[in-house]
Amino acid sequence: MKRQWWKEAVVYQVYPRSFNDSNGDGIGDLQGIIEKADYLQELGVDVIWLSPVYKSPNDDNGYDISDYQQIMDEFGTMDDWDELLDALHDRGIKLIMDLVVNHTSDEHPWFVESRQSKDNPYRDYYIWRDPKPDGSEPNNWVSFFSGSAWEYDDRTNQYFLHLFTKRQPDLNWENTEVRNDVYKMMTWWLDRGVDGFRMDVINNISKSPGLPDASVKDPDSDYQFAAEHFANGPRLMEFLGEMKERVLKHYDIMTVGETAFLPIDSARKMTDENDGFLNMVFQFEHMAVDAQPGTHAGKWETRQWELPELKRIMTKWDKEMEGGGWNSLYFNNHDQPRQVSRFGDDKQYHKPSAKLLATYLHTMRGTPYIYQGEELGMTNVRFPSIEDYRDVEIHNMYKEYTKERGFSHEEVMKKIWTTGRDNARTPVQWDDSENGGFTTGTPWIKVNPNYREINAKQQMSDPDSIFNYYKRLIELRKQEDVIVYGSYELYMADHEELYVYTRSVNGEKLLVILNFFAGEPAFQLPEDIVFNHKTLLISNYEVKDSENISSFTLRPYEARVYKLN
Ligand code: NOJ
Numbered sequence: 001m002k003r004q005w006w007k008e009a010v011v012y013q014v015y016p017r018s019f020n021d022s023n024g025d026g027i028g029d030l031q032g033i034i035e036k037a038d039y040l041q042e043l044g045v046d047v048i049w050l051s052p053v054y055k056s057p058n059d060d061n062g063y064d065i066s067d068y069q070q071i072m073d074e075f076g077t078m079d080d081w082d083e084l085l086d087a088l089h090d091r092g093i094k095l096i097m098d099l100v101v102n103h104t105s106d107e108h109p110w111f112v113e114s115r116q117s118k119d120n121p122y123r124d125y126y127i128w129r130d131p132k133p134d135g136s137e138p139n140n141w142v143s144f145f146s147g148s149a150w151e152y153d154d155r156t157n158q159y160f161l162h163l164f165t166k167r168q169p170d171l172n173w174e175n176t177e178v179r180n181d182v183y184k185m186m187t188w189w190l191d192r193g194v195d196g197f198r199m200d201v202i203n204n205i206s207k208s209p210g211l212p213d214a215s216v217k218d219p220d221s222d223y224q225f226a227a228e229h230f231a232n233g234p235r236l237m238e239f240l241g242e243m244k245e246r247v248l249k250h251y252d253i254m255t256v257g258e259t260a261f262l263p264i265d266s267a268r269k270m271t272d273e274n275d276g277f278l279n280m281v282f283q284f285e286h287m288a289v290d291a292q293p294g295t296h297a298g299k300w301e302t303r304q305w306e307l308p309e310l311k312r313i314m315t316k317w318d319k320e321m322e323g324g325g326w327n328s329l330y331f332n333n334h335d336q337p338r339q340v341s342r343f344g345d346d347k348q349y350h351k352p353s354a355k356l357l358a359t360y361l362h363t364m365r366g367t368p369y370i371y372q373g374e375e376l377g378m379t380n381v382r383f384p385s386i387e388d389y390r391d392v393e394i395h396n397m398y399k400e401y402t403k404e405r406g407f408s409h410e411e412v413m414k415k416i417w418t419t420g421r422d423n424a425r426t427p428v429q430w431d432d433s434e435n436g437g438f439t440t441g442t443p444w445i446k447v448n449p450n451y452r453e454i455n456a457k458q459q460m461s462d463p464d465s466i467f468n469y470y471k472r473l474i475e476l477r478k479q480e481d482v483i484v485y486g487s488y489e490l491y492m493a494d495h496e497e498l499y500v501y502t503r504s505v506n507g508e509k510l511l512v513i514l515n516f517f518a519g520e521p522a523f524q525l526p527e528d529i530v531f532n533h534k535t536l537l538i539s540n541y542e543v544k545d546s547e548n549i550s551s552f553t554l555r556p557y558e559a560r561v562y563k564l565n
Contacts, residue, residue, distance in 0.1 A: 001485055006196075006254035006279050007326060008484050009046035009094075010362070010474050011369045015334040016053055016075055017061055018427045019372055021439035028427070028438070030071070030080035034087045039456065041091040043375060043467070044474035047254065048088060049198045051334055052098045053081065057107050059167040060145075060392055061425075063098075063200065064105035068185045085193050094195035096254055101182045102201045103168040110181075111169050118156050125178050126169045127161035129211070140213045141230070142223035146396035149223070161211075163204060163230055165392055173205040173239055183246045190247070196254035199278070202240075203259040203266075206233030217294055220405070231261040240270065240277035248277070256328055256367075260284040264320045271325040280326045280367060285313045287336065300397065300415045305343070307516050308494050318365055318488045327366030331357060332374045337423040341380035344557065349518055350377055352557040354466045355540035356514055359559035362473040363503065363512050365488045373428050375470040376459055380423040381448045386413070390445045391421045431457035472538055480537070480563070482508040491529075497521040498554070502529065509564040510537070515554040525550045531564035 020032030030053065040048065052062035055070040062072060071078055088095050104111055113122035129138035131152070138159055141149040143166075150159040151166040161170045171178050186197070207230050214226035248255060259267065259281040267281050289310050292301035321327050331339035340346050344353030354377035361368045383389060386398050386409075394416055401407040401415070416422075422445060429451035430437035436451030448454075459465035477483050486503030497517050503510040509531070513523055536543055539560040549562070 001323075002273055003485075004273070004279070004326075006047070007367060008477065009254070009367060010044070010477060011047040011049050011096075011256075011328075011367060012040060012043070012045035013049045013051065013333055013369060013371045015051045015372055015425060017051075017444065018425050018438075020428060020430065021441065021443075024439060024441040025074065026439050026441040026443045027074045029074060030076040030084050034080075034084050037084075037087040037091055037093075040088075040093060042460070042471070043370075044471055044478075045093065045370065047094045047096060047195065049096050049256075049369070050098065052100055054100075057105055057167070059105065059165050061390075063100055064103070064107075064165070064168045065100055066105040066107035067109075069188060082192075089193070094254070095193075096196040096198055096256075097189060097194050098200060099186065099197040099202075100200040101171060102204045103162065103164060103170045106167045106169055110171075114169075115153055115155055115160070118158070124175050125172055127172050127207075127211075128156070128158045129161070130158055139211050139226075140222065140224050141211075141226040142214075142218075142221065145393045146400045147223065149226070163201075165396075170207075171205075173235070179239065179242065183243060186243075186247045190251050190253065194253075196279075197256075199255065199257045201260070202257040202278075203232050203236055203262050204230050205239055206235040208233055227261040232263065232266060237266075237269070237277070244277045255279050257281040264317065267317075268320050268325045271321065273324045273326070276325070280328045282328050282330065282333075283317055285317070286310060286331075289313065290342065299419055300401070302415075302418055307496055307499060311490060311493055311499060314364065315488070315490045315493070321366075322487070327364075328369060329361045329364050329366040330369040330371070331361060332371035332424065333369070334371065334424050335421050336371075337419055338378055338380045339374060340377050341423070343516075345518060346377075346379040349557050350379070351464075351466060352540045352555075352559075355469045356516065356557040356559040358466070358470055358473055359512070359538065359540065359561060360499065360514055362470075362477065363483060363510065363561055364501075365484075365486065365503065368477075370470065371424065373424075375467050376429060376454055376456055377466040378426075378429060378454060379448065379450060380417060381426050381446075382413075382417045383422075383446060384413075386416075388446055389416065389420065389422050391425065394420045394422060429455040431455050469538075469540065476537055476561075480508075480510070481505060482510050482563075486510060491526045495521070498523060500526075511562040511564055513549075513554070513558075513560045513562075515556065515558045518556040520553050520555060522553050523549075523551065529564070533565045535563045535565075537561045537563050 016028045019028040020036050021028050022031035053075045054065045055067035056062045056065050056072050110122045110125045114126045137148050137150040143149040145165050152159050162168050214224040255278040257278045270276050271280050290302050290305040292298040339357050340354045401412045426448045427438035427443050432452045435443050436447045459467035482503050482505045486505040489502045491500040499514040501512050541555050541558050
């Protein structure tokens with residue numbers, strides 16, 4: 001396996017709107033990130049993934065871009081951006097930008113032109129189709145954010161495709177001009193000094209020819225989830241290959257694709273270190289362990305997740321990437337509920353369970369991602385009113401579920417509390433002053449009321465805090481090659497509470513023992529794990545050096561990592 005800096009790195013995602021506000025307008029900004037550069041250095045992360053900061057009307061918080069080469073007014077200026085890049089580089093931290101090129105904003109000049117007339121030069125930059133003879137949409141695809149994926153435009157009497165909101169028209173990647181313009185824009189950023197890209201929904205850029213109807217998964221709805229036609233289309237690999245040739249291969253950068261519904265063999269091919277196109281992808285299979293299978297709407301119908309299933313999925317992804325592919329490791333980002341509330345316990349066992357989940361993500365094979373506030377164990381939030389929420393997905397879903405699907409307000413709020421994206425988007429809790437120190441103004445979304453107990457200031461000064469535990473995990477990755485490069489072997493695959501594995505490379509071995517729940521299961525050392533000496537590298541409870549580990553009882557959410565010789 002080749003050594004690569006992006007395999008050894010820990011990535012930290014900044015969602016700028018909610019990170020830190022420097023000017024009191026209630027919205028995080030670039031100067032706010034610069035103010036926290038020392039914090040990021042102290043934590044020890046190597047790479048910042050910055051969610052979109054480009055010009056945008058903010059229908060989807062910056063994932064609707066109206067100018068790829070300008071900074072959003074609320075976030076600052078291009079000078080601020082240059083200053084941020086320098087501030088990070090001065091501290092040895094790299095910066096990767098979000099690349100959102102499946103779609104633009106409807107305010108992007110390309111779309112503004114495109115919708116003017118059928119014969120203008122930008123018409124074919126987007127996906128326009130005639131209505132069906134009865135005037136209805138060209139096909140039955142549902143948008144990710146409720147309703148049809150098509151919007152009618154009476155200027156030219158055609159529909160345009162939008163997989164996300166109707167203000168996020170999909171670009172037509174079949175058009176060479178579109179691809180050329182995207183590559184030009186990427187080159188422009190790389191020449192400005194960015195260290196790579198996180199590629200938004202990148203496996204959606206090639207759609208099935210003819211855009212056929214999707215099969216019916218939800219008989220109660222007119223519109224159907226169409227991943228079989230918009231994800232992993234026939235020209236996806238060709239487009240990525242072209243992007244690599246034209247742009248990526250000329251720079252020493254890191255690339256990660258966001259790829260829901262990507263088959264595992266395609267992920268392997270896509271990330272092959274010789275012939276692939278991207279360094280790694282975000283797979284989504286493990287994000288569905290607590291969702292009802294079926295449609296994307298399954299996200300709102302949750303189920304109790306089971307540890308053996310998580311092990312099965314993660315082990316499969318590890319094995320499949322072996323020998324030249326690479327994984328990314330995450331439970332959190334700006335689209336997912338908070339991991340400690342979802343997979344841990346955000347009450348009685350808040351601290352041990354947050355550390356347990358961290359131990360897991362930082363000792364599997366792959367590049368770990370930390371989402372802002374995760375290093376503090378930030379939790380989900382329960383705002384009582386729908387008006388307290390900001391996310392377009394939440395608002396559209398609320399309308400659909402209360403108006404069309406017959407759910408009560410209370411029922412829908414429960415779904416939002418469990419799964420809604422705004423759980424991840426409440427401001428970072430810096431200290432126990434008003435608004436958690438995020439802003440001196442009125443925050444664009446309310447702060448989680450638990451900021452008085454959970455905040456960075458308190459945790460930085462507490463040696464036993466979640467923050468300091470993350471710091472130690474990140475340090476360990478720098479010290480122990482085996483954490484980065486060791487092969488992974490799972491033990492006790494069917495155990496419902498314990499997740500046990502080893503990592504081995506060049507005669508070094510790690511033994512990771514994780515109790516994922518609040519019970520106190522017994523651990524028996526598997527017979528084929530033999531050693532002379534053991535060193536405890538990290539754990540979330542006090543453990544005696546002399547303790548014999550051939551059999552012992554774990555405490556709730558206990559995590560231990562041993563190095564064996
Ligand atoms: C995935 C992004 O992570 C999400 O936040 C966004 O809404 C969609 N892509 C559309 O860009």
